[in-house]
Amino acid sequence: xxxxxxxxxxxxxxxxxxxxxxxxxxxxxxxxxxxxxxxxxxxxxxxxxxxxxxxxxxxxxxxxxxxxxxxxxxxxxxxxxxxxxxxxxxxxxxxxxxxxxxxxxxxxxxx
Amino acid sequence: xxxxxxxxxxxxxxxxxxxxxxxxxxxxxxxxxxxxxxxxxxxxxxxxxxxxxxxxxxxxxxxxxxxxxxxxxxxxxxxxxxxxxxxxxxxxxxxxxxxxxxxxxxxxxxxx
Numbered sequence: 001x002x003x004x005x006x007x008x009x010x011x012x013x014x015x016x017x018x019x020x021x022x023x024x025x026x027x028x029x030x031x032x033x034x035x036x037x038x039x040x041x042x043x044x045x046x047x048x049x050x051x052x053x054x055x056x057x058x059x060x061x062x063x064x065x066x067x068x069x070x071x072x073x074x075x076x077x078x079x080x081x082x083x084x085x086x087x088x089x090x091x092x093x094x095x096x097x098x099x100x101x102x103x104x105x106x107x108x109x110x111x
Numbered sequence: 112x113x114x115x116x117x118x119x120x121x122x123x124x125x126x127x128x129x130x131x132x133x134x135x136x137x138x139x140x141x142x143x144x145x146x147x148x149x150x151x152x153x154x155x156x157x158x159x160x161x162x163x164x165x166x167x168x169x170x171x172x173x174x175x176x177x178x179x180x181x182x183x184x185x186x187x188x189x190x191x192x193x194x195x196x197x198x199x200x201x202x203x204x205x206x207x208x209x210x211x212x213x214x215x216x217x218x219x220x221x222x223x
């Protein structure tokens with residue numbers, strides 16, 4: 001079974017803090033994704049990576065950056081957290097031609 | 112830009128009934144379509160994946176169909192059970208599996 005883990009289930013941060021969300025997968029998948037999910041807006045892609053050190057912007061990259069130094073690990077960074085970044089953050093992985101496998105999510109609250 | 116719509120946003124049905132969830136998309140040049148399930152506060156679980164060359168996929172009590180020309184997919188759930196209560200999302204892939212566009216989901220409640 002594919003296992004995708006995220007560093008925290010719940011996280012509370014203050015405005016202006018630098019926030020790191022980490023995602024780790026154990027299946028040697030090439031692709032990794034970060035989404036945010038908000039009521040009424042669905043899942044929106046923030047960034048994805050198709051190889052180590054490779055990244056591409058998704059639909060809403062503003063205010064976020066990512067890092068992929070190792071194949072199994074994909075980090076999402078909020079350089080200066082703002083209240084409008086309060087959301088559920090979901091990580092996913094995949095190989096070409098297969099479905100995406102999701103982690104359990106991190107519910108981030110920015111005060 | 113691809114848009115994916117799921118109507119209704121919420122649905123309640125008595126246990127044991129068969130039901131259909133709907134998904135529509137605006138760009139028919141898709142690579143695949145996927146259905147996911149999401150339980151409250153959890154991540155997504157893949158249910159079915161239909162490649163663009165396929166018309167349907169089945170898994171147990173679930174059957175998903177795809178009509179690219181009309182931009183529609185349906186998820187049929189037979190003999191519904193309370194454990195089927197969840198939010199169901201469809202997602203469309205345009206180029207390989209690198210990017211998916213998601214609908215906002217249908218929240219399904221099965222009434223015992």
